[in-house]
Amino acid sequence: MNLKFNPKRRTFMIQSNLAKIGRLFGSLLFLGLLLGNTGEASAHAVVTESSLRHQPIELNHATEVVLHFNSGVELALSRVFLVSKGDVYHPLEIAKGKKPGQMIIKVPALEEGDYALKYKVFAADGHLTEDVIRFKVSAQR
Numbered sequence: 349m350n351l352k353f354n355p356k357r358r359t360f361m362i363q364s365n366l367a368k369i370g371r372l373f374g375s376l377l378f379l380g381l382l383l384g385n386t387g388e389a390s391a392h393a394v395v396t397e398s399s400l401r402h403q404p405i406e407l408n409h410a411t412e413v414v415l416h417f418n419s420g421v422e423l424a425l426s427r428v429f430l431v432s433k434g435d436v437y438h439p440l441e442i443a444k445g446k447k448p449g450q451m452i453i454k455v456p457a458l459e460e461g462d463y464a465l466k467y468k469v470f471a472a473d474g475h476l477t478e479d480v481i482r483f484k485v486s487a488q489r
């Protein structure tokens with residue numbers, strides 16, 4: 349070991365300490381994400397039932413789609429879009445259902461084709477859930 353003051357060596361030591369602190373923060377952050385994700389899995393707003401399953405959307409008929417979530421949802425912070433051919437996004441009006449965790453989506457009259465409802469929903473716990481529900485509108489019903 350060289351006991352004489354060596355400015356070059358000193359800067360090197362500071363840098364290596366910073367690198368250690370950086371690595372420590374990195375691992376803590378990773379651990380936090382890991383724990384956070386496992387903790388959240390059950391708390392998010394997850395669709396437990398959709399009216400689309402038993403009530404398909406009729407051709408050229410404005411309708412309401414009801415989604416049931418496993419937790420309360422913050423409507424003011426939630427967004428639902430109708431996605432149609434060519435990835436065209438159209439924001440849809442949403443309203444509160446009768447029961448907590450229910451969301452009513454106002455879907456305009458639609459032509460035949462493949463569509464999707466893309467939703468970004470804030471659960472009562474403040475977590476955002478993003479998902480897509482695909483559906484088809486066809487004449488033969």
Ligand SMILES: [Cu+2]
Nearest residue numbers: 388391392475
């Ligand atoms: Cu959550």
